[in-house]
Amino acid sequence: MSAPALVDTRTPNEAHFFPGEDHPWELVIGLEVHAQVTSEAKLFSGSSTGFGAEQNSHVSLVDAAMPGMLPVINEHCVRQAVKTGLGLNAQINKKSAFDRKNYFYPDLPQGYQISQLYHPIVGEGVVQVQVGPDKKGDFESVEIGVERLHLEQDAGKSMHDQHPTMSYVDLNRSGVALMEIVSKPDIRSIDEAKAYVTKLRSILRYLGTCDGNMDQGSMRADVNVSVRKPGGEFGTRCEIKNVNSIRFMGQAIDYEARRQIDILEEGGKIDQETRLFDPVKGETRSMRSKEEAHDYRYFPDPDLLPLEFDDAYVETIRAELPELPDEKRARFQANGLSEYDASILVADKAVGDYYEQVAEGRDAKLAANWTINDLLGALNKAGTDLADSPVSAAQLGGIIDLIKADTISGKIAKDVFEIIWNEGGDPAKIVEDRGMAQVTDTGAIEAAVDEIIAANPEKVAQAKEKPAMLGWFVGQVMKATGGKANPKAVNDLLRAKIGE
Structure with missing residues (x-):
């Protein structure tokens, strides 16, 4: 959809580097996360959003783009977008507008997508992610900027493997409300990218604005990847479309970064393009040259008035926020x-x-x-x-x-x-x-301790020299009592009889 703004907000010493022949390469990542809004109805129609229904059973006349049918905004989806923006510590735009994105959509009957390019409902925000833990159990706190969040409608699903000569189309998803959350290009490693999506999914689930089920397609990411010499100008980015697994996202970024580094170190140049990730082969492949906003011929949607609300509306939603x-x-x-x-x-x-x-x-x-x-x-x-x-x-x-x-x-x-x-x-x-209560009778425990000590005089002598040997006696007493002896009582008696 829309690419992250190329404004560098991180210094080189915060970066993570990929190895190169002579000098390391810096990885620069921006993510466009598409999150399906938790709503019983679609963005512009009353059709159900239920998952797993029979093909084309959740399609209204609006979704099917029948002549004369006009979209009507779902106010619940607006509230969900505002709530998400607040959860991302983002600017809420009290006036936003919808645009038409013109492109050949075989699974979107109207032939264009209703989205928000020029005036999104949510502006800049920030997500604090914890990267780790490392071997010591510590985390690194990293701040990832959010460029914008906008509402748009999803397309349907084309199926190319159901018939030898035709493609089938399921329009159940057509018109479902999506929040596209566009990050700034602040991500500098695979671990940061994975931590960001994990944290974003967690926030959405806490808010109840998206279920985050990536395996069902209700959350997926377009991944923009480029490499550069540390602190240098941004490199040419490639976009990997519709990655629906955090694990696959890590694999896709790793492959794509190494692919670009190999090309650059051989004296070539990176073509800006859209790519797909093949999880079976573990590699990305070219899909099409990368389009820019002007290629989609955006213009304001004439059927929808701008969205406008006041501070009171926002504060009412803020009051509903749960603990994040x-x-x-x-x-x-x-x-x-x-x-x-x-x-x-x-x-x-x-x-x-x-x-x-x-x-x-x-x-x-x-x-x-x-x-x-x-x-x-x-x-x-x-x-x-x-x-x-x-x-x-x-x-x-x-x-x-x-x-x-x-x-x-x-x-x-x-x-x-x-x-x-x-x-x-x-x-x-x-x-x-089942008689599993532990033995607390010190007399019974002492008898077991005395028996073990009497039977092992050599180990007693060793334990006097090496106090760590007491652990062996504890094990023997526990074994003799079927694991039921109170461990503290056993330790106290052994220390008293053998010594530290």
């Missing part, structure tokens, strides 16, 4: 979580909400450890989403309560988690019915 990821992360860190833990928990709104239910009235750090390491680890291993988790927040909280009450040890807690994951049930009842 940066605010939630700061609150979690203020409650004692590390930047790493807080960043993991706020990246997905559902995960953050789940964690807060687990942590309510409990140890925040312990709740974070169990949510991140055990729950998310198990979900990742099973290849499932949080929405399908067999362990509820209440059940995980119940396990933590048993740990804090010294009813079970951390080791036994993992066994309880496994049982709930596979069978369900109440944690306390599972522990009681």
Whole structure:
């Protein structure tokens, strides 16, 4: 659509470089993210936006461009765009207008796209992204500028593999409202690009303005890539169209950057063009020469009046804003979580909400450890989403309560988690019915300690010289008690009998 404005806002020492034969190359990336507005109706008609319906079942007379049919703006989509702009700390333009972008669209019956070129609804904003973590668990904070956000209608879908000589067209998406969010060319690495799209998707989901489901096409990106010598003039950019996966985006940028560097180092020049990424081959290929705005013959849409609203309208929407990821992360860190833990928990709104239910009235750090390491680890291993988790927040909280009450040890807690994951049930009842409560009777624990000490005099002598050997004794006592002995009681007794 519209390309990011070529204004350099970052200094070379902030850049990440690609290797070159003689000198490194700097990567410059701008992103145009197309986010489908969460709305039950399309931008200019009342047709449904439901995903997965039978082909051409969500098409009104307006969508089909029948003679005499006029577009009528969906006010809910306007509110969603304004809300998104506020969430991006962006300028809200109280007067905006729609334009016609003329181009051959086989899957857009009217033959042009209604968009906003000259007067977008949202102006400049900023997205703060956390790049990392690195090997130390630290993040680098990077500010990515937003050039604009404008509303436009989506095209339908052409299918070229359904018939040997014809293409089929599904118009269900035709007219669906999109927000095109255009970044400034501030992105200097693949990791920054991935972090930006991840953060943008997170903000949209928190706001409820886009579901961010890239696999369903409701969020996708056009990626503008160029290379230059550090601090030099901007290079010629190529646009990679319709990338619908963050992982594929990283692969596409890597391939395209190396392709351009190879051409330049061989004395060639980069042709400005639009390219496609082939995820099977892992490479980009030429699609067409890159068009500019004048190629589309934009002009104001005569069927739509300019959008105008006042400060009161904007402030009403601002009052509806939820707590956003940066605010939630700061609150979690203020409650004692590390930047790493807080960043993991706020990246997905559902995960953050789940964690807060687990942590309510409990140890925040312990709740974070169990949510991140055990729950998310198990979900990742099973290849499932949080929405399908067999362990509820209440059940995980119940396990933590048993740990804090010294009813079970951390080791036994993992066994309880496994049982709930596979069978369900109440944690306390599972522990009681299966006799999993840890032994707190110091007499019984002392007897096991004495027996292990008596049977291993040589290791006792070693432990007196090397206190780290106490860990071996702890393991033996836990083994002898079926893992039920209170670990703290075991450690205290061993220190008293063997010494530090």
